[in-house]
Amino acid sequence: MKYIITKDNQSISRFSLGCMNLPLGNIKETNDILRLALEFGVNYFDTADLYQYGKNEATVGPLLHDYKKHFDIKIGTKVGNEFDSALREKIRWNPSGDYIKQAVIDSKLRLGNPFIDLYQLHGGTIEDNMDETIAAFEELKRKKLIKSYGISSIRKNVIDYYKSNSNIATLMTDMSILKTQGEEFLDDEIVTLARGGLMQGLLTKNHEEVLVKKFKKGTNGYTYDKLKQMLMMLTDYNHSLEAIAFRYLDYMNVVTLNGVSSAKQLEQNIMHYLDSASISDDEIKEIRSNIKTLYYEEHRV
Numbered sequence: 473m474k475y476i477i478t479k480d481n482q483s484i485s486r487f488s489l490g491c492m493n494l495p496l497g498n499i500k501e502t503n504d505i506l507r508l509a510l511e512f513g514v515n516y517f518d519t520a521d522l523y524q525y526g527k528n529e530a531t532v533g534p535l536l537h538d539y540k541k542h543f544d545i546k547i548g549t550k551v552g553n554e555f556d557s558a559l560r561e562k563i564r565w566n567p568s569g570d571y572i573k574q575a576v577i578d579s580k581l582r583l584g585n586p587f588i589d590l591y592q593l594h595g596g597t598i599e600d601n602m603d604e605t606i607a608a609f610e611e612l613k614r615k616k617l618i619k620s621y622g623i624s625s626i627r628k629n630v631i632d633y634y635k636s637n638s639n640i641a642t643l644m645t646d647m648s649i650l651k652t653q654g655e656e657f658l659d660d661e662i663v664t665l666a667r668g669g670l671m672q673g674l675l676t677k678n679h680e681e682v683l684v685k686k687f688k689k690g691t692n693g694y695t696y697d698k699l700k701q702m703l704m705m706l707t708d709y710n711h712s713l714e715a716i717a718f719r720y721l722d723y724m725n726v727v728t729l730n731g732v733s734s735a736k737q738l739e740q741n742i743m744h745y746l747d748s749a750s751i752s753d754d755e756i757k758e759i760r761s762n763i764k765t766l767y768y769e770e771h772r773v
């Protein structure tokens with residue numbers, strides 16, 4: 473496994489696990505996924521307070537705790553969506569300093585950790601009081617309640633503000649060989665955590681089924697027909713779609729945040745990730761050159 477070091481000196485595995493779609497109702501399967509990831513060398517696990525209204529943190533944290541004796545483990549979580557865990561509903565977007573300082577206590581309790589390795593703002597708009605949010609993250613860092621902070625965003629104006637006015641160590645953004653919008657945000661000082669690298673299963677051997685099931689209306693920048701055409705182009709190469717998808721992210725020097733809903737998916741993805749090393753720089757550059765560079769049109773200024 474390769475690792476990448478953040479500006480505040482945390483190492484993150486280049487292949488990491490996104491926990492949002494874990495099968496939490498099946499603890500054995502969830503545990504199998506976490507163990508498999510750890511055995512492969514994954515040391516970073518991404519969750520959020522909002523996922524299953526606290527249940528994701530409360531499941532993943534204690535399960536991972538049992539492995540801490542033997543493995544280096546970092547958990548990242550997110551804040552900013554105020555929610556009611558009893559009613560299981562989101563109340564509002566709330567990036568205020570007071571809310572963040574309260575929410576970190578709740579997340580720590582659910583995760584069962586004395587501090588949070590990476591605390592990320594779960595979105596954000598240019599209208600937010602971003603200086604107040606940044607001051608809250610800095611205070612939590614000074615008090616050693618968090619080790620690093622970052623944001624999760626696809627909004628250029630918000631990302632630019634945080635890049636220039638804060639010490640974010642990471643940027644989580646949607647990025648895959650077909651969703652190239654994230655390339656615009658790459659930065660030498662900030663580690664990019666790429667989510668959606670397999671596009672919800674579209675860039676897997678199940679692409680025909682996933683295209684019909686999940687992408688009938690297309691997706692940002694692509695109609696259904698255009699997606700179909702792009703998939704045909706990619707499947708003409710002598711590599712699996714998964715290997716191409718992973719190699720692209722590796723070539724971009726980002727962390728692949730792989731989301732799975734079963735241990736079988738993770739097993740397959742690990743195999744394809746290993747295979748992806750056989751694709752040369754020249755070949756992935758050639759594949760990438762057949763794909764348009766896309767930009768988000770909104771939230772730029």
Ligand SMILES: NC(=O)c1ccc[n+]([C@@H]2O[C@H](COP(=O)([O-])OP(=O)(O)OC[C@H]3O[C@@H](n4cnc5c(N)ncnc54)[C@H](OP(=O)(O)O)[C@@H]3O)[C@@H](O)[C@H]2O)c1
Nearest residue numbers: 490491492493518624667668670671672673676731733737
């Ligand atoms: N705004 C944010 O901050 C934000 C938003 C989204 C995600 N995230 C984070 O990023 C992580 C990854 O995002 P994502 O889950 O959207 O990524 P993704 O890779 O686009 O989608 C993951 C889904 O792809 C399918 N999949 C994965 N491997 C497969 C395989 N081998 N064969 C067939 N299908 C496969 C599964 O779908 P099925 O569930 O249908 O089986 C899985 O749940 C999340 O877990 C979460 O931690 C953050």
